[in-house]
Amino acid sequence: MITRRGLLGAGAGGLLLSGCDRPSVRSLLESAAGLHEDSQRLIAGKQALAREFPESAMSPQFRVNGSREVADSGYRAHLAEGFSRWRLAVDGLVRRPLALPLAYLMALPQREQITRHDCVEGWSAIGKWQGPQLSRVLDLAGLLPEARYIVFHCADRFGTAPYYESIDLVDAFHPQTILAWRMNGQPLPLVHGAPLRLRVERQLGYKQAKFVMRIEARTSLAGLYGGKGGYWEDAGDYQWYAGI
Numbered sequence: 041m042i043t044r045r046g047l048l049g050a051g052a053g054g055l056l057l058s059g060c061d062r063p064s065v066r067s068l069l070e071s072a073a074g075l076h077e078d079s080q081r082l083i084a085g086k087q088a089l090a091r092e093f094p095e096s097a098m099s100p101q102f103r104v105n106g107s108r109e110v111a112d113s114g115y116r117a118h119l120a121e122g123f124s125r126w127r128l129a130v131d132g133l134v135r136r137p138l139a140l141p142l143a144y145l146m147a148l149p150q151r152e153q154i155t156r157h158d159c160v161e162g163w164s165a166i167g168k169w170q171g172p173q174l175s176r177v178l179d180l181a182g183l184l185p186e187a188r189y190i191v192f193h194c195a196d197r198f199g200t201a202p203y204y205e206s207i208d209l210v211d212a213f214h215p216q217t218i219l220a221w222r223m224n225g226q227p228l229p230l231v232h233g234a235p236l237r238l239r240v241e242r243q244l245g246y247k248q249a250k251f252v253m254r255i256e257a258r259t260s261l262a263g264l265y266g267g268k269g270g271y272w273e274d275a276g277d278y279q280w281y282a283g284i
């Protein structure tokens with residue numbers, strides 16, 4: 041049996057650090073049940089980048105999962121107007137609450153990345169994403185010192201429960217964490233979360249919030265919906281930290 045301590049020991053010795061992409065090591069990591077997020081970060085490194093791919097590796101079809109559209113009438117009015125009067129709200133524990141037009145997000149310095157999306161339901165797809173880094177938007181708003189988590193409030197619901205997700209500040213300020221408004225060289229299609237979605241590339245598919253309307257900085261996830269930090273975390277047995 042592989043113990044967490046044993047795995048960490050190997051990581052500290054540099055064995056795992058050099059070989060994380062080798063299938064044998066990946067399955068070793070995946071088989072280490074109960075591996076804590078801090079251990080994963082220790083092995084992978086806080087700023088380690090998710091793998092990026094060449095254009096030739098892009099999937100001809102990128103599957104759609106979860107919500108394909110949004111019923112909310114306010115959202116539908118914005119969709120009909122091409123999101124010209126839509127604003128991204130940035131609030132909670134910030135010095136300057138913001139309401140950012142899409143054109144503003146498009147005019148910020150952009151990051152483009154071709155990455156693999158892994159859904160827990162057992163499929164993957166490689167796509168190209170573009171948008172400003174989340175860190176830029178958070179710096180514009182100015183996080184207050186008590187901020188610990190960033191919450192993404194989405195426009196779609198499952199029954200009465202809104203979709204939402206959250207990440208910590210390590211992932212929020214990671215260079216590959218972007219607010220994507222462009223996918224595969226086109227404006228983000230409706231089914232993939234128009235006008236804006238999160239790409240937090242070191243985590244699984246359900247963390248990649250689509251239809252993001254509002255970003256909220258919080259001290260704690262307690263008291264927000266089911267308290268577990270995300271729709272699937274509340275509704276199912278999905279882990280909050282979905283690092284891969």
Ligand SMILES: Nc1nc2c(c(=O)[nH]1)N[C@H]1C(S)=C(S)[C@@H](COP(=O)(O)O)O[C@H]1N2
Nearest residue numbers: 103104105106107159194203245246248250
């Ligand atoms: N708002 C919202 N975001 C969401 C979902 C959803 O249903 N609603 N589904 C999640 C899941 S489980 C996956 S795998 C991806 C699917 O993204 P895609 O439809 O672009 O493939 O979005 C994630 N983000």
Ligand SMILES: [Mo]
Nearest residue numbers: 159160245246
């Ligand atoms: Mo998923």
